[in-house]
Amino acid sequence: QVQLVESGGALVQPGGSLRLSCVASGFTLDYYAVGWFRQAPGKEREGVSCISSRDGSTYYPDSVNGRFTISRDRAKNTVYLQMDSLKPEDTAVYYCAAVMLDACPDYGLGSPVLSEYDYWGPGTQVTVSS
Numbered sequence: 001q002v003q004l005v006e007s008g009g010a011l012v013q014p015g016g017s018l019r020l021s022c023v024a025s026g027f028t029l030d031y032y033a034v035g036w037f038r039q040a041p042g043k044e045r046e047g048v049s050c051i052s053s054r055d056g057s058t059y060y061p062d063s064v065n066g067r068f069t070i071s072r073d074r075a076k077n078t079v080y081l082q083m084d085s086l087k088p089e090d091t092a093v094y095y096c097a098a099v100m101l102d103a104c105p106d107y108g109l110g111s112p113v114l115s116e117y118d119y120w121g122p123g124t125q126v127t128v129s130s
Contacts, residue, residue, distance in 0.1 A: 002026030002119070006096050009124030012086055016128070020081040022096030022121060029072065032118070033101050034079040035108035036070060038092035038126075045095070049081060050108025053100075059107040064090075086128045093123040 008020040022034065033053045039045040049070040050059045058070050069082040079096060097117040099105065105116045114120065 004096055004098060004119045004121035006094060006121040006124040009094060009126045011127045011129065013130050014086060014088060014128055016086050017082070017084045018086065018126060020083070020094055020096075020124060020126070022079045022081075024077045024098065024119075027119075029077050029079060029098060030074055031100055032098040033104045033108075034070075034072065034096060034098050035104040035112070035117070036068075036079075036081045037095045037097060037108075037112055038090075039095070039123075040089075040092040043092075044111045045114075046111055047104070047106075047108040048094075050104035051079060052103045054102050057103070059104070059109065061109050083126070086126075088128050090126060091128050092126060094126050095123045096121045 035050040036048050037045050048064050051070045067085045072079045098119045099117045
């Protein structure tokens with residue numbers, strides 16, 4: 001079965017850290033750029049990072065730059081999102097998506113056009129609260 005599945009979401013206190021995982025099955029992520037996106041209640045989905053397929057270039061919006069790190073493990077067919085110094089405004093459902101391009105459309109920044117990606121995961125909930 002061809003799918004992406006996210007995991008690692010949890011309830012964490014402000015200032016804490018989480019690592020999200022995006023595991024692909026049924027296809028290899030080697031040829032895909034992978035983005036992480038999030039959607040809070042009542043808000044549009046927004047990009048928080050992208051990693052390119054060829055050279056591993058990474059892209060982040062200002063809101064998470066310096067706090068979030070995207071990486072990939074080709075042997076495990078997995079892309080990670082390390083999130084540090086978490087803030088309450090980071091609370092959202094987090095999604096990963098893959099597209100067979102070198103880079104995400106618009107480098108994964110802003111609101112994505114869902115149909116521009118080949119695969120989406122079902123999402124994982126991240127809640128930052130004391």
